[in-house]
Amino acid sequence: MDYFLYYGCSLEGGGVHYMISTEAVAKALGINFHEIEDWNCCGASIAYIGGNEMQSIVLNARNLALAEAQGGYDIVAPCSSCYIMLNKVNRELQAHPKLMAQVNEILAEGGLKYSGQIRVRHILDLLYHDVGVEKIKAAVKKPLTGVKVAAYYGCQTTRPFGEYDSCENPHTQDDILAALGAEVVEFGHRVKCCGSGIFLTEIDKCAYLVKDIIESAAAGGAQIISTACPMCQMNLEIYQQRVNAITGANLNMPVVFVTQLMALAFGGDKDGAAALNRLVVPSGPALQAVGA
Amino acid sequence: MDYNQTFAKEVYEKVDSGDEIKVCMQCGVCGATCPLRGEMKYGPRQIWSLIRAGRRDEVLNNPDIMLCTSCYTCQVRCPRGVPIMEVMHGLAHYALAQGIVPRAETAKFGKAFWEGIYDTGRVDEAVVPIKYCLQDGLVAGLKKSLGMMDIGLALMKAKRMKPKMFIPPNIFIPGVHKIKGVKQLQRMLDKAAAIDAAKEA
Ligand code: SF4
Ligand code: SF4
Numbered sequence: 502m503d504y505f506l507y508y509g510c511s512l513e514g515g516g517v518h519y520m521i522s523t524e525a526v527a528k529a530l531g532i533n534f535h536e537i538e539d540w541n542c543c544g545a546s547i548a549y550i551g552g553n554e555m556q557s558i559v560l561n562a563r564n565l566a567l568a569e570a571q572g573g574y575d576i577v578a579p580c581s582s583c584y585i586m587l588n589k590v591n592r593e594l595q596a597h598p599k600l601m602a603q604v605n606e607i608l609a610e611g612g613l614k615y616s617g618q619i620r621v622r623h624i625l626d627l628l629y630h631d632v633g634v635e636k637i638k639a640a641v642k643k644p645l646t647g648v649k650v651a652a653y654y655g656c657q658t659t660r661p662f663g664e665y666d667s668c669e670n671p672h673t674q675d676d677i678l679a680a681l682g683a684e685v686v687e688f689g690h691r692v693k694c695c696g697s698g699i700f701l702t703e704i705d706k707c708a709y710l711v712k713d714i715i716e717s718a719a720a721g722g723a724q725i726i727s728t729a730c731p732m733c734q735m736n737l738e739i740y741q742q743r744v745n746a747i748t749g750a751n752l753n754m755p756v757v758f759v760t761q762l763m764a765l766a767f768g769g770d771k772d773g774a775a776a777l778n779r780l781v782v783p784s785g786p787a788l789q790a791v792g793a
Numbered sequence: 794m795d796y797n798q799t800f801a802k803e804v805y806e807k808v809d810s811g812d813e814i815k816v817c818m819q820c821g822v823c824g825a826t827c828p829l830r831g832e833m834k835y836g837p838r839q840i841w842s843l844i845r846a847g848r849r850d851e852v853l854n855n856p857d858i859m860l861c862t863s864c865y866t867c868q869v870r871c872p873r874g875v876p877i878m879e880v881m882h883g884l885a886h887y888a889l890a891q892g893i894v895p896r897a898e899t900a901k902f903g904k905a906f907w908e909g910i911y912d913t914g915r916v917d918e919a920v921v922p923i924k925y926c927l928q929d930g931l932v933a934g935l936k937k938s939l940g941m942m943d944i945g946l947a948l949m950k951a952k953r954m955k956p957k958m959f960i961p962p963n964i965f966i967p968g969v970h971k972i973k974g975v976k977q978l979q980r981m982l983d984k985a986a987a988i989d990a991a992k993e994a
Contacts, residue, residue, distance in 0.1 A: 514918035515953050539973045541914040546863035549882040550889060550900060551907020552982070553989040554809040559981050560910070563974075582863075607984045611977030656864035661878075668869045694828045694864035702898040703860065706832040739944055781947045 502631060504622075505568050505576045506534035509583040509731075510542050515739075516580070516731030518776035522760035523579055523624065525774035529640050529767045530632050537568050537576070543586040546657070547698040555607075561590035562604045566615035575620040577627050579760075581657040581730035582698070588621040588662065623658060625729050625759070626665035629673040637680045642768035644682030647790030650762070651686050651723035652678055653714065655733040656694045668692070674729055674759055681766040688721035690714040695736040704740070708747040711737055715754045725787035726756045734758055739781045755784045765793055797847030804844050807992060809883035814841045816873045823867035823877050833857040837867060837877045840884070853888040859896040861885075901928045911982060914972030918954065 506527075512520040527534050544552060544560045552560075564587060568576050578584035594601045595617045605614055628637065652674040659671045666673045671692065675685045693714055696707030715737060718726050728734045738756040745752055757780065764774040771793040772778040784793060804811040817838070824836025835843065835857050843852050852858070861881040868877050885895060894900050905924035909916045922941070926934035938945075948954040972978065 510916040510918065515948060517953055541972055541974075541978055542910045542916045544910065545906070545916075547899075547903045547906050548910070549809075549886045550903025551911075553886060553986060554883070555985040555989045556982050559985045560978075563978060563981065603988075607981050610980040610984060611974055656862070656866065660865035661869045663869070692866075694862050694866065697862040697864060699860070699862055699899050702902045703896070706829060706860070707862070710828055739947060742943070779951045779953055781951050781953075 502531060503533045503535065503572075503574050504627065505537050505572075505574045507537060507540065507543075507564065507576050507578045507580075507583055507587065509578065509580040510545075511580060511731040511735070515735050516758075518761060518779035519579055519731055519734070519758045521776040521779075522758055522764040522769075522774060525764040525769050526628075526760045526767065529764075529769075530628075530636065532627070532632070534577070535572065535574060537564060538571055540564050540567060543583045545582045545586065545698055548586075557586070558590050558593070558600075558604060559607050561587050562594060562608060562615055563611065563613060565591055565594070565619050565621075566608055566613040568619050569615055570613070573618055575622050575627075577622050577624055579624040579729070580732070581623065581655065582732055584621065584623045585657040585661075588664075591617075591619060591621050592662075623665065623729070625658065625673045625677070628677055628759075628763075630665060634676050634680045637677060637763070641681055641766045643766055643791060645678075645762060645766050645788075645791055646682050648683040648762075648788060649686055649722050649724045650678055650683045650787075651688050651718035651721060651726045652691060652759075653718065653726050653728050653733060653737070653756075654692050655728065655730055656692070656697060658729055658733075659692065674727065677759060678727060678762065681762060683762065683766075686718070686721040686723045688717045688723065690717035693717075695733050697732055697736070700732075700736045700740070704743065705747060707736075708740070708744040711740065711744050712748045712750045712752065715741075715752050716750065719754060724755075725784060726754060727759045727762055728756060729759050731758075741782060753782060755780060755782045755787050757784065765791065800847045800849040800852070801845050803849070804884075804887075808880070808887045809989075810876050810879035811883055811887075813875050814844065814880055817841050817875050818873055820872060822870050822872060823875075826866045826870050828864060828866065829860050829862060833860055837881060840881075852884065853891065853893050854895060856895045858884040858888060859899055901925055904928070911979060912975075913970065914975045914978050915970065917970065 544557050548557050659666050660668045678685045696710050700707045741752040761775045821838045824830045830836045902925045905921050909921045926938045
């Protein structure tokens with residue numbers, strides 16, 4: 502199984518534990534990831550402040566054109582924001598030949614051309630639909646028995662297209678976690694927004710979003726939250742002290758990537774393949790049942 | 794309410810996705826589902842109303858147009874298929890292009906983010922926060938970055954950040970990674986900017 506892994510900017514920094522665990526999971530499942538040579542930033546959900554609509558389109562069209570020229574594999578994005586930006590532009594270009602022609606005139610500045618052949622996928626889509634729950638189950642060496650986890654989706658993981666999972670009631674991450682042997686809890690805030698790209702600059706307002714999500718997961722019985730987006734993981738995890746100070750809450754909830762839990766269940770080292778040592782809020786008692 | 798179509802026409806023609814609000818039926822689903830509606834004076838529906846009423850200053854100066862988290866909740870639920878989030882972003886971009894700053898901090902961060910993309914092709918987490926902080930000048934920038942020190946230290950301890958990230962005097966960071974095709978990318982972005990500038994003029 503060959504794919505492009507679109508790293509995006511956060512996988513090299515704040516989301517490095519996503520990259521480490523994703524690569525370990527890919528190895529265990531026989532997924533072959535290629536890098537798009539000389540990829541550029543997707544612009545994320547905040548590009549509109551400095552750039553206009555056409556510039557946003559061009560940023561993503563360049564990556565699509567590079568992928569097409571370098572082998573044409575599906576692009577898999579582990580970051581929900583990268584996934585949406587690439588996917589949105591791809592769909593627009595595929596649907597509007599006039600726009601495609603206009604964009605190709607611009608891409609020609611770099612000797613590039615895009616014809617619309619690439620598919621953009623979220624990593625949950627790849628894991629659930631291409632790999633499949635059965636194969637994931639078969640790769641489990643250390644089941645996550647007794648781990649009480651909340652599967653948090655947030656916003657752009659499934660919205661707005663709902664291509665591979667439901668916008669309102671998604672299940673792919675729940676099913677993957679259940680395949681690992683974990684106990685997946687029910688909670689109300691699984692598709693509520695965490696504040697995304699404006700969290701830090703509007704923290705007085707967004708702190709309440711994070712508070713409500715984590716308290717909802719805790720009320721459902723979760724000891725740990727699983728995410729599939731570096732922005733979610735960051736916003737829910739590293740600012741908890743600050744959120745407590747602003748809202749008067751008392752949050753202390755570990756937040757990991759779904760791939761970290763997969764790497765652990767596949768028998769990977771807790772601080773190696775599962776990169777649990779990269780957490781700001783330690784996993785603590787949440788993973789004690791499985792010795793991590 | 795007094796109806797004056799001049800501003801509505803301006804929005805339809807010049808704001809990215811602005812013409813999409815024409816089909817809005819004022820049901821209010823957008824505001825009702827928005828996670829930050831409680832923090833806004835007007836939700837999307839009311840902003841569209843103000844546009845139709847010609848209240849240009851009130852709309853473009855309204856901090857609500859920049860409080861959209863891009864969560865798409867409203868957009869997937871809108872019964873008329875209005876790409877609400879795109880309109881909110883379009884309005885914010887348009888206001889900023891007119892020199893209006895609906896929300897200062899988010900505007901500064903977004904500017905630093907965009908400059909990072911333009912200058913290097915990627916967003917270096919070691920550079921953007923520095924640029925963001927320094928827009929207030931060196932002293933204020935130092936203070937702001939010290940305020941973020943706890944987060945920075947926690948990330949460094951977890952080996953999730955390069956140590957230089959929150960050290961503001963380190964403006965000239967050597968070896969910032971640029972993509973190979975950065976010059977071509979800049980030419981593409983300039984060309985794209987010219988197309989939209991013609992529309993906004
Ligand atoms: S949900 Fe759609 S139709 Fe309803 S008020 Fe909002 S934009 Fe208009
Ligand atoms: S996309 Fe923006 S306006 Fe719509 S619900 Fe989310 S935050 Fe509110």
